[in-house]
Amino acid sequence: MWCAFERQNVVTLGNNTNNRLEASWEQLKDMVNAFMAVDECIAGILCYQHQQEKSFKNCVYNLSVVYDPKYDREMRHHAKLVSEHACELVYDDYYFAITKAKYKFHEAVPGVFFNPTRIGR
Incomplete structure (x- = not known):
């Protein structure tokens, strides 16, 4: 909670070692930066979300083929x-x-x- 109080107005889209949440957002940071307009940021975030959903669906619905000659x-x-x-x-x-x-x-x-x-x- 102290972090939210101390950093209320700080936007950290760069490499900030104190921000552990952004450590997994590498691809999103490539698409969005602090100097973009709001509409460009929203478009970038929606594009990233669509890519992640598509990747997740591919993992879920990925069929593996098991072939064994003894199976009927x-x-x-x-x-x-x-x-x-x-x-x-x-x-x-x-x-x-x-x-x-x-x-x-x-x-x-x-x-x-x-x-x-x-x-x-």
Whole structure:
């Protein structure tokens, strides 16, 4: 709060080591300076904001392609939606769910089965 009181009328668009907020505004400082008219400053700030929004949207909607020859059609669709790491985690359970299992069992009493064991995994 003391900073706002001490620097009420100071505009610092240059390199000011006391102003930590402007440290991340390097690109904005290239577009706007203290000697510009107000309308030029507003246009520069809006242009910068548009560039940052576009960059953010590109990062959010950037699709990565995960290709693995063992994936079937449904798993390839899943790979388009999530990361490669998530696909690897899901694939073992997915493969277990879609493959046919073979069981050996013993029916001692009609309708009661004993010793189910899975073969082949």
